[in-house]
Amino acid sequence: MPTYESLAAFQREWEKLDAGQRAAFRRALAVFIANLKAGEGFSPELRVHRLVNTEIWSMTWAKDGRALFRHGKQMVSGETHIVWEAIGAHAETYNFKK
Secondary structure (H helix, E strand, O other): OOEEEEOHHHHHHHHHOOHHHHHHHHHHHHHHHHHHHHOOOOOHHHOOEEOOOOOOEEEEEEOOEEEEEEEEOOOOOOOOEEEEEEEEOHHHHHOOOO
C-alpha cells in the first residue's frame, strides 16, 4: 500500500473544499492508488503529468480540480511514498510555488 503525507498548505486548501469536491477527490484517489499498486501507469481519466522543469506532478480529480504531488523518500521498502503539495481548482494551483 502506498504511503503518503500532506503539506500544511494542502491541508489548508483541503479544508476549503466542499463535501462534493472532497468526495470527487477520494474517488480519484482510489483510482490513483490502484494504479500505483498495479505499476502500469495512470488511468487517462486522471490526466497525471509532470509539471515542466519541476519534480511536481499534477492529477486531475474533477473538471476544474487538481492535486499536486511529488514522490517522496520511501517510508516502507518497495512502496511508493507520495507527498501531497496542493489541491484545488486549476486556477488556484496554477501559480503553485514549491
